[in-house]
Amino acid sequence: MTAVTTRASLRRGQAQGTAAAQGPSPSPGTGRPRKPLGILRKAIWVLITLIVLAAFWSVDISWDALATFPQKLVHYLGLMFLPPAWAKFPDALGATMLSVAMAWFGTVLGIVISFPLSLLAARGLMPAVVRWPLRGVFAILRAVPEVVIAVLMLSVTGLTAFTGALAIALGSIGTLGKWGYESFESVDRGAIEAATAAGASKVQIMRWGVWPNAKPDVLAFWLYRFEISVRASAILGLIGAGGIGKMLIDNIQFRVWDVVGMLMIVVVVVTMLIDQISGTVRARIITGRWELPVVSALRRRSARRARALASPTVREDEGSLR
Amino acid sequence: MTDAAVLADRSARPTKPKTGWRTLGIVLVLAAITVWAAIAIGVDFGALVRNAQNASNTLIQLVQPDYSFFPQTLPALMQTVQMAVIGTAVSIVIALPVSFWASRATNPNSVFLGIVRLIMNVVRSVPDLLYASLFVTVVGTGALSGVMALVLFNLGIMVKLISEALDGLDRGGQEAALAAGATWTKANRAAMLPEVAPSYISQAIYVLELNIRASTVIGLVGAGGLGMLIDKVRTFYQYHYLSMIILEILVLVVLLELLSSYARKRLAR
Numbered sequence: 001m002t003a004v005t006t007r008a009s010l011r012r013g014q015a016q017g018t019a020a021a022q023g024p025s026p027s028p029g030t031g032r033p034r035k036p037l038g039i040l041r042k043a044i045w046v047l048i049t050l051i052v053l054a055a056f057w058s059v060d061i062s063w064d065a066l067a068t069f070p071q072k073l074v075h076y077l078g079l080m081f082l083p084p085a086w087a088k089f090p091d092a093l094g095a096t097m098l099s100v101a102m103a104w105f106g107t108v109l110g111i112v113i114s115f116p117l118s119l120l121a122a123r124g125l126m127p128a129v130v131r132w133p134l135r136g137v138f139a140i141l142r143a144v145p146e147v148v149i150a151v152l153m154l155s156v157t158g159l160t161a162f163t164g165a166l167a168i169a170l171g172s173i174g175t176l177g178k179w180g181y182e183s184f185e186s187v188d189r190g191a192i193e194a195a196t197a198a199g200a201s202k203v204q205i206m207r208w209g210v211w212p213n214a215k216p217d218v219l220a221f222w223l224y225r226f227e228i229s230v231r232a233s234a235i236l237g238l239i240g241a242g243g244i245g246k247m248l249i250d251n252i253q254f255r256v257w258d259v260v261g262m263l264m265i266v267v268v269v270v271t272m273l274i275d276q277i278s279g280t281v282r283a284r285i286i287t288g289r290w291e292l293p294v295v296s297a298l299r300r301r302s303a304r305r306a307r308a309l310a311s312p313t314v315r316e317d318e319g320s321l322r
Numbered sequence: 323m324t325d326a327a328v329l330a331d332r333s334a335r336p337t338k339p340k341t342g343w344r345t346l347g348i349v350l351v352l353a354a355i356t357v358w359a360a361i362a363i364g365v366d367f368g369a370l371v372r373n374a375q376n377a378s379n380t381l382i383q384l385v386q387p388d389y390s391f392f393p394q395t396l397p398a399l400m401q402t403v404q405m406a407v408i409g410t411a412v413s414i415v416i417a418l419p420v421s422f423w424a425s426r427a428t429n430p431n432s433v434f435l436g437i438v439r440l441i442m443n444v445v446r447s448v449p450d451l452l453y454a455s456l457f458v459t460v461v462g463t464g465a466l467s468g469v470m471a472l473v474l475f476n477l478g479i480m481v482k483l484i485s486e487a488l489d490g491l492d493r494g495g496q497e498a499a500l501a502a503g504a505t506w507t508k509a510n511r512a513a514m515l516p517e518v519a520p521s522y523i524s525q526a527i528y529v530l531e532l533n534i535r536a537s538t539v540i541g542l543v544g545a546g547g548l549g550m551l552i553d554k555v556r557t558f559y560q561y562h563y564l565s566m567i568i569l570e571i572l573v574l575v576v577l578l579e580l581l582s583s584y585a586r587k588r589l590a591r
Contacts, residue, residue, distance in 0.1 A: 055407040058400075061466045069461060076460055101362035108356050143575040147451070147539045148568060151556050152384070156377040157370065161363035235451045239542055242363075245452075249543070252455055260456075264448065271447035 080261030088259050092247065092266045099243030100274070102161050102236070103229035106168025110229075111222055114173040118180025122210075124192075125202055134177070141174030146232045150241055164241030168229045175228075179221045187213035220282045227278050234267055244270075383561035384568075391566045395551060399570055402547035405465050406533035409472030414526045416473070417480035424481050425488035427496075428510045446478030454540035468545035472536060476529045483528075487521040488514060524586045531575075531582045538571045 120126050121134040141149075150167035157163045187210050195209035237245015244267060251259045276293060283291050290296075370377070422428045423438045453474050457467035495513030504512065541549020548567055555563040 052407055052411045055404045055411075059404040059408060059465055060401065061464065061469070063466075065461050065466055072460055098362055101359035104355060105359040105363055105365065108359075139576075140572065143572050143579075144568060145535055145539045145571070147542060148552065148571070151542075151552060152380065152561075152564070154556070156373045156380065157366075162365055162369070165363050165365070231449050235449045235539075238449075238451045238455060248452065249455060252459055255459070264452075267449075267452070268444050268447045272443060275447070 076257065079257035080264070083258070084262035084265060085256075085258035086262060088262060089266075092244065092263055095237075095242075095244040095247045096266055096270050098161055099233045099237060099245065100230060100270070102164045102241070102243055103168060103226060103233040106165040106233070107172055107222070107226045107229045109165065109169035110172030110176055110225070113169065114176040114180060117173070118177045118184065119206060121177060122181040122184035122206075124185075124210075125206055135181070138174045138177040141170060142178065143174075144171075146171035147235060147239055150236050150239060159240045159242075161242040164233060164236040164243070167236060167241070168232055171232065172225050172229060176221065176225055179225075180218060183214045183217040183221070184210050216285050219285050223278045223282050223285070227275055230271060230274050234271075380561050384565040386562055387566040387569050388562040389566065391563045392570075395548070395567060395570060398541075398548045398551045399574075401465055402534070402537045402541075402549075402574075405468045405472060405537045405547055406530060409469050409476060409533050409537070410526065410530045412469070413473045413476035413480060413529065414522075417477055417484060418522070420477070421481045421484035421488065422510055422514070425485035427488050427491060427493055428506070428514055430506055442478060442481045445474060446482060448474070450475040450536045451540055451543060454545040455543040458544040463544040463546070463550075465546035468537060468540050468547060471540055471545055472533055475536060476533065479532065480525055480529055483525045484518065484522055487518055487525075491517050520589050524589050527582045527585050531578045534574055534578045538574070 117134055117138075121131050121138070123131070146167050149170050150163060153163050153166055157166065184206075191213060192205055192209035195205045200208065233241075233243060234245045234248075237243040237247070238249045240246060240249070244263065248260065248263050248267070251257075251263065280290070280292060420438065420442070423434065424442055426435060429435045429438075450471055453471035454468060457470045461467050461470070491514060493514075495517070496509045499509035499513045500506070537546075538548045538552075541547040541551070542553050544550065544553075548571065552564065552567055555567070
């Protein structure tokens with residue numbers, strides 16, 4: 001079984017035309033189907049190669065700047081991290097809190113606005129006249145980068161953290177709205193049918209047939225969107241909306257490299273930390289139990305060891321058991 | 323009330339777990355965080371009302387894009403597309419070996435694996451605009467720093483997605499190759515690479531789509547493309563020019579999205 005699927009997928013890979021294994025050419029009589037010619041496929045590959053080559057040829061870049069780049073990189077990395085300016089760490093922490101606050105408030109505002117809209121955009125509650133314009137709005141908001149939204153809002157509220165939060169809110173309405181109506185529409189039809197059969201109104205169907213089913217997904221999306229917003233808030237700071245990004249761009253412009261190095265460490269650590277926490281909570285929402293990153297791995301390992309001690313033969317098919 | 327309770331008791335229905343207090347607690351904590359955030363960023367919805375005049379002027383200019391500005395945007399538009407294409411091409415070439423190093427299924431050396439994964443996690447958590455502003459100061463303004471920022475930004479995403487795809491693959495072919503005496507490199511090349519190829523191509527298209535978005539904004543810090551133009555017109559508050567640029571970005575992004583979803587659907591078959 002395994003061998004068959006593998007060979008099938010091998011052949012599929014070969015047909016994709018990407019550096020696949022150069023197997024022996026199929027000899028007649030083995031029962032293997034002939035490889036398709038795929039002129040169209042080859043044409044597409046030629047076209048892609050041409051586009052890439054054209055881009056390299058025509059772009060206005062002096063590539064010789066690359067020659068000195070490694071030296072420069074080492075030089076600047078040395079300036080940044082040998083050693084980073086930890087004296088400014090308290091300031092950085094304050095700026096980080098501002099960025100996180102911006103991301104949080106923006107996401108909450110986005111959720112509050114997008115949730116009812118995504119309900120309206122889902123099939124089953126409203127006629128198509130309402131649904132499609134809403135979906136169009138979501139699509140446009142998704143296509144415009146948050147940074148551009150922020151640039152637009154500058155004239156209205158000035159360059160503050162509040163502007164950043166509003167930009168994040170507007171940006172998240174697009175994604176959250178889309179994810180919302182998609183998860184409302186992908187729920188199991190059974191509960192909806194049952195509610196309909198019991199005489200529920202459209203609103204009641206949404207409340208008792210759709211929402212309980214879609215809830216875990218929707219909550220997880222909200223958290224995931226918060227992760228994206230944290231990154232976005234750092235970026236918005238870079239164009240001046242306050243927080244860690246503002247501190248970074250100021251120090252980059254004045255070439256205070258040791259502070260830049262410290263700030264980069266803070267950005268990386270905070271982003272990874274928030275991703276990790278949010279990921280853990282999301283897994284809890286979806287699966288219903290806590291999977292702590294280190295603790296669970298250790299627990300699993302000790303359980304495996306205990307099992308191996310109890311009966312050494314089990315170890316062989318442990319993989320298939322789980 | 324009691325009747326209902328008795329009824330519920332008599333039926334074979336399991337009792338509902340009591341989560342009311344916990345839900346209330348969670349909601350309260352979340353609300354407290356929201357209030358703290360609102361205070362920290364100085365929420366001021368009044369400002370929106372006060373500046374309504376400004377906002378309506380901006381909006382009026384925004385809904386009237388100046389189409390005569392289009393020829394002037396063409397070089398920047400071209401540069402955006404060029405940066406996206408070059409960035410994608412370079413990063414998918416680098417990402418291929420790195421993702422094989424970053425997957426447990428294809429890298430038997432757990433120390434090396436851990437180091438590669440750690441580096442990629444760090445690379446991934448730096449935002450694209452930050453890479454761009456760093457490279458602009460190191461190598462100067464222009465498309466080169468943009469391309470380099472895109473490459474690093476892509477590398478993080480590509481390596482994560484492809485190494486996860488590798489983790490989920492059927493390892494029968496690889497096992498067979500190893501048993502037949504192949505080295506890990508040979509086994510991965512012969513058995514794992516063809517299997518991962520479809521998702522590799524599909525991720526490459528996805529990354530191109532991301533790049534078009536990213537390359538429109540990294541110019542804001544001086545890394546070339548439409549973003550530089552945005553920066554220029556925004557300092558002069560020329561919103562009818564700005565809306566023309568946004569319109570171009572919209573068309574570009576939507577076109578790429580359509581192309582990418584079509585191509586990926588074809589690949590999935």
